[in-house]
Amino acid sequence: MIILTGKDLEEVLKPEIAVNAVREAFSLFSSGKVIQPQRQVITIKGNWWGIMPSFTDFSFSTKIVNVIPKNKEKGLPSVQGVVILMSPDTGETLAILEGSILTAIRTASASVLSTELALRSRHIDTLGIIGAGMEAKYHLKITLKFFSVSRVLISARKSHYELAKEYGGEAVELEKLLKESQVIYATTSSDKPVVLGKLLSNDFHVSSIGAHTPTAREIDDDTIMKSKTYFVDSLEAVSNETGDFIEPKRKGIMPQVYEIGEIINKNIKIQRPSIFKTVGIAAQDNITAYIAYEEALKRGIGIKI
Incomplete structure (x- = not known):
């Protein structure tokens, strides 16, 4: 198992790779090849929290994410989260990924992809x-x-x-x-x-x-x-x-x-x-996390535990 920090994710998810990752995620999702139960949304202390599971033939992921606007007053990102990536075959934990950076990258990549398609x-x-x-x-x-x-x-x-x-x-x-x-x-x-x-x-x-x-x-x-x-x-x-x-x-x-x-x-x-x-959607996190994991293995990036 490896741990990928926000800095690691920025290193392995270069824009071309990240945009192609969400392209693949959306394609698989609309083809019915990603199973994702509707995310569970919880309000905790007035803030939005979401639990987002999904799986494909090659990866299972769960993201826990929140949006806490008042974090800005404390010098913290308003979005915090973590993604756990596991093997659907053996149940092994493959990676734990910092969730706020992953969310920011895959969300921005979706906007970029939509723009490429529109223009x-x-x-x-x-x-x-x-x-x-x-x-x-x-x-x-x-x-x-x-x-x-x-x-x-x-x-x-x-x-x-x-x-x-x-x-x-x-x-x-x-x-x-x-x-x-x-x-x-x-x-x-x-x-x-x-x-x-x-x-x-x-x-x-x-x-x-x-x-x-x-x-x-x-x-x-x-x-x-x-x-x-x-x-x-x-x-x-x-x-x-x-x-x-x-x-x-x-x-x-x-x-x-x-x-x-x-x-x-x-x-x-x-x-x-x-x-x-x-x-x-959870498919974005799943596929982006899996591609980040594969890239990290190729390049020897991440903390092995």
Whole structure:
């Protein structure tokens, strides 16, 4: 068994490898080759906790993850977690992986993958990042290494000036970001929309990773109605877990909806403007953890115990 720290994961999960890992995860999931019971969600001291098991023919994983917004006040990441990877054949524990970095990498990689599918290109004219936390940082790190990006705009309540300086972006007001961005990543803990359709151009791609409860929204109705394609990580998951899907569906304003795995498997051409909504699924953790484990073994990375 090996232990992989956050630093180890950054070493083995280079952007190309990480994006291909989530590509494989979504493809297998939509093909019915990943079994994952619905995650158990628990509220502990007012904070969101999730337990996410899944298995394939070659790996079993369980992730315990939480989102604790007040951690920011203590200088800690708001997302914490651990992933346990085991053999489905022998039951042996193969690896224990730091969960917050794995989550950040696989979530950002899903947004990057959705963008590649939507743009059918490796170039982004103007990238807009809403938020300045850990997820925003990893979205920047992976996107800037996977795509050529002409311009980066960042907007948040605070800390976006530091993030912009670190990654060569511009710290701007939200209105400017929405008006001028070709690709927008919403990486917030807001429960009210930050992506406002009236401000968007007529050709955009949005990836939204927040709004994890049935009444929370990151994307407003105007954005939904303006889009031509709405795709998700799991129809079952978004139908139960996010107001960004539940509310527009109830109102009957949803455009054509696909799972991202279906788009990959059937080579479906995405029509823009487009939205990718992800709440995160266990298949991503499973496959990304397994590929990280294999890469670590090849390269002699990790702590053996």
